[in-house]
Amino acid sequence: MTEKKENNFLIDTGNLSPKALARKHQLENDPSCRRDPMEYLPGMEIIKSDIREKVMREVDAYDYESYTAADVRRALNHEHRTIEDFKALLSPAAAPFLEEMSRIASEITSRHFGNTVYLFTPLYIANYCENYCVYCGFNCYNSIHRLKLEHEQIEHEMKVIADSGMEEILILTGESRAKSDVKYIGEACKLASKYFRNVGLEIYPVNTDEYRYLHECGADYVTVFQETYDLKKYETLHLLGHKRVWPYRFDAQERALRGGMRGAGFSALLGLSDYHKDALATGLHVYYLQRKYPQAELSLSCPRLRPIINNDKINPLDVSERVLCQILCAYRLFLPFAGITVSSRESARFRNGIAKIAATKISAGVSTGIGDHESKYEGKDDENAGDEQFEIQDQRSLHQMYDDMKGEGLQPVLNDYLYV
Amino acid sequence: MTTANDPLILGGHEFHSRFILGSGKYSMQLIEAAVKDAGAEIITLAVRRTNTQKKDNILDYIPKHVTLLPNTSGARNADEAVRIARLARELGCGDFVKIEIMRDTKYLLPDNTETIKATEILANEGFTVLPYMFPDLNAARDLVSAGAAAVMPLAAPIGSNKGLAAKEFIRILIDEIDLPVIVDAGIGRPSQACEAMEMGAAAIMANTALATAGDVTRMARAFRSAIEAGREAYLAGLGRVLTRGASASDPLTGFLREAK
Numbered sequence: 001m002t003e004k005k006e007n008n009f010l011i012d013t014g015n016l017s018p019k020a021l022a023r024k025h026q027l028e029n030d031p032s033c034r035r036d037p038m039e040y041l042p043g044m045e046i047i048k049s050d051i052r053e054k055v056m057r058e059v060d061a062y063d064y065e066s067y068t069a070a071d072v073r074r075a076l077n078h079e080h081r082t083i084e085d086f087k088a089l090l091s092p093a094a095a096p097f098l099e100e101m102s103r104i105a106s107e108i109t110s111r112h113f114g115n116t117v118y119l120f121t122p123l124y125i126a127n128y129c130e131n132y133c134v135y136c137g138f139n140c141y142n143s144i145h146r147l148k149l150e151h152e153q154i155e156h157e158m159k160v161i162a163d164s165g166m167e168e169i170l171i172l173t174g175e176s177r178a179k180s181d182v183k184y185i186g187e188a189c190k191l192a193s194k195y196f197r198n199v200g201l202e203i204y205p206v207n208t209d210e211y212r213y214l215h216e217c218g219a220d221y222v223t224v225f226q227e228t229y230d231l232k233k234y235e236t237l238h239l240l241g242h243k244r245v246w247p248y249r250f251d252a253q254e255r256a257l258r259g260g261m262r263g264a265g266f267s268a269l270l271g272l273s274d275y276h277k278d279a280l281a282t283g284l285h286v287y288y289l290q291r292k293y294p295q296a297e298l299s300l301s302c303p304r305l306r307p308i309i310n311n312d313k314i315n316p317l318d319v320s321e322r323v324l325c326q327i328l329c330a331y332r333l334f335l336p337f338a339g340i341t342v343s344s345r346e347s348a349r350f351r352n353g354i355a356k357i358a359a360t361k362i363s364a365g366v367s368t369g370i371g372d373h374e375s376k377y378e379g380k381d382d383e384n385a386g387d388e389q390f391e392i393q394d395q396r397s398l399h400q401m402y403d404d405m406k407g408e409g410l411q412p413v414l415n416d417y418l419y420v
Numbered sequence: 421m422t423t424a425n426d427p428l429i430l431g432g433h434e435f436h437s438r439f440i441l442g443s444g445k446y447s448m449q450l451i452e453a454a455v456k457d458a459g460a461e462i463i464t465l466a467v468r469r470t471n472t473q474k475k476d477n478i479l480d481y482i483p484k485h486v487t488l489l490p491n492t493s494g495a496r497n498a499d500e501a502v503r504i505a506r507l508a509r510e511l512g513c514g515d516f517v518k519i520e521i522m523r524d525t526k527y528l529l530p531d532n533t534e535t536i537k538a539t540e541i542l543a544n545e546g547f548t549v550l551p552y553m554f555p556d557l558n559a560a561r562d563l564v565s566a567g568a569a570a571v572m573p574l575a576a577p578i579g580s581n582k583g584l585a586a587k588e589f590i591r592i593l594i595d596e597i598d599l600p601v602i603v604d605a606g607i608g609r610p611s612q613a614c615e616a617m618e619m620g621a622a623a624i625m626a627n628t629a630l631a632t633a634g635d636v637t638r639m640a641r642a643f644r645s646a647i648e649a650g651r652e653a654y655l656a657g658l659g660r661v662l663t664r665g666a667s668a669s670d671p672l673t674g675f676l677r678e679a680k
Contacts, residue, residue: 111579114631115447294524295496337526411447418468418507420500 005317007271009134009237013310014143024141027132027239037235037246044248045207045255051292052250055284058083059229064276067091076100081334083284089330090279098322101329105358108336117410118339118361119401120168121161122202125149125188127370127386129174131241133227135272137308137368137389138174140241144309147370147386148179154188158195160373164365164398167415168198170223174389175204175243182210186217193218197415200265204242205252211259220419222256223265223301224249229281230273237272253289253298263297264289265341270324271305271316279327283334290337299339299361300331306345306390321350325357332358344392351394352408364401366392426655428623430600431516431548431569433487437461438617438647440602442627443469443491450631451481457640464489464518464625467508489550491518498537505542517542518572519551528578532559536566543567552604555589560597571597572625574605575616579628581608584616594620610639610646617650618658 010028012021026033040046067088075085076097088094094101126148129138137144149157161169169192173180185203192199200221201214211222228234231246238244253264266285268278286298302324304316319327324346331340342351342359344366351362367376370386377397396404405412427434441454443464454460463482467490470479482488490508495501498521505517519542521534535551536559543549548569553559555573563571573590576582584590585606594601600622607613613624624647633639 110632111581111628114628290526294526295522297525413469416466416469418494418504420495420503 007135007305007314007317009311009314011142011311013141016141016143020141024132028134031235034235034239035244037231037238037244040245040248041242043207044242044245046248047208047251047255047258049251049254051254051285051288052247054288055281056229058087058284059277059281062087062277062280064091067093069093069096072097075333076104083287083334086283086330086334087280089333090276090283090327092276094326094330095322098326098329101326101333102357105329105332106356108332109358109360112336113360115410116413116416117355117359117405118168118413118416119166119364119398119405120170120198120200120361121166121363121365121398122170122172122368123154123157123161123192123373124172124368124370124386124389125154125157125185126176126180127174127389128176128179129241130176130178131243132239133241133243134237134239135269135305135308135314137310137387142308142310144387145385147384148184149371151187151191153371155191155195157371157373158191160377161365162195164377165402165414166365166398167196168200168417169196170200170202170221170363171219172202173204175241177204177242182206182213186214189214189217189219193419197419198417199419202265205249205255208255208259211256211261215260218419220262220417221265221297222253222261222263223267223299224252224256225267225269225301225303226250226282226285227269228273229268229278229285233273250285253285254293257289257293257296263299263339265299265301265339267301267303269303269305270319270327275319275323275327279330283331286335286338290335297339298335298337299341300335301341301343302328302331303343303345306392308390309387312391321346324350325354328354328358344394344396345390346393348394348396348404352404355405355410356408362401362405364396365398366395368392426651428600430550433548435461435487435623437644438623438651439613439643440464440489440623440625441630442604442625443493447631448478448481450627450636451478453630453636453640455483455486457637458630458644460486462487462489464491465513466491466493467504467511467513468494470508470511470513487516488513489516489518490514491520491552492538493520493522495519495521495538496523497521497531498534498541501534501538502541505538505547506545509547515546516548516550519549530554530574532556535559536562539563539568540566550602555586555593557589557592557596560593564597564599568599570600570602570622572602572604575603575612576606576608578605580606581629581632582606583608583612587615587619590616590621591619610642613643614646614650614653617647618653620654621650623647 071088072094075088199219202223341361369388372385375382437459439458440462441460490513492501492504552572576585602623603616603621604625
């Protein structure tokens, strides 16, 4: 079933110097000039943990073609689903059971979360990046308008967003310690605590003590996308920068929890590699961490590849909406307690539907650009805004989303959290 | 109606309804049904959801005659529960507080040890403390000593609608604890609520059973009837049915018939 098509990520853009261009091509074409992705960089904390080994042992042994309709039926009938059940539900054999899976998922979601759907918005405060991740609009070789918001600008953005009624914010940066260091992000968290009730972070992975500092600044949730759990593939997509260090990224959520964060978010970027294995790995990452840190609030996202500036051809390949729905149902059936976030990468139609099946949180009033909320919310021009990380599909404002979710029979919730 | 001369007394306050709406799966329709159709006079509310959102603020939907029972959900230890309870008081939610302390996000099972600690601190500060607990007699006795106004054992895992899975242990609490025993979490059907009330539970807390019903309003009415029926049966002196063994046709004490 898997299509052989691949995305063409390698695009030369803008005014790179001949030296930079030569380096870029060398990284792309000569694997021997790239660092070992298992080798930590100086300053990166190494924690003792068996989670990675446990997850990858299952993923490596996963032969999804071997599951049958009988395995799927058994999984559907179980009240508490095992890892084997989860594997069956992610397998091609489960595809014909999508409606049944959706019905069960919907019932579980309703039992655990009621008819509520949480709304939040992301705020990108800087798009500088030191990584070369070939599929990302912020990658250091992509010619885009870079921007880092100063303190007053961040506050202005937050005011605009808070005035729209939003109470939960997710602060994001490009991955540049040089341009947006931990202290800068901490200051943004302190500001966010003034304007919002719930502050989350989606930034480059940091050490435990740095997570602790960011927690003290007001953040309580950390999301880190592993992008792909397929190390061989990962190595060919993340060619340069600290993000290339795969195990340091893998352990980020665990460091965040040890640093005092209340919750952590997980995801693979679907479309980068074999989605069966990546979805299995993501679910198991949550499963094993929950067993080790039972007090943690864990959640899953499910981003699919989207077009970026200078490469509008990027797409999620074989991860169709039906496949995405199957993956989300499998997550829900295996991890009834986990939050599931569906971002504006997906269409309004898909998000309206999935909110009634498996999703517990959706974004609204989204911009993935830098410093452009006022222009986007109020229709003002702002030529100085920093460029976007990827194109979004669902552009609904908070108010429209709120009303639409009510129209779907759901209760939109802006906050269910208290910083203690 | 028997409710007029059979009030539920919690912390010196009288209530005439023995249905309490739990928090968690709120919709405005649910609150309305709980108050109007189930007759709820107490509604629990997570402190973390009070004083929030201008639009559809839950507080705007709760009628004035209903007592708000703020809960400490989100607390992972006694210290956090105490801080949340104090915040509730500052927010004007009164002196009632339901302690909920969970160190497990999967099953949401209450942590009795931390709950006892928080109960003691808050009772000393003048709160009317209603602790959510795992039905353990030793813990319940400690909660009594700590100053709780009632104990609230779970019947089954929260949200499971599995009914009185912990029936025998709740029965022990009802027998041994002199405070009201309010059955919290897991009640999925009116018949289960009725059974708990027949056993002598003081009140029933439910949420998911109503929230996930096909017709919320109708289910709210069904719970009201079931709880009232169970209470009536309890007051009427329903005998326990002992199932162990059979009644012997030839009594062992037969020889005593002719005793002098």
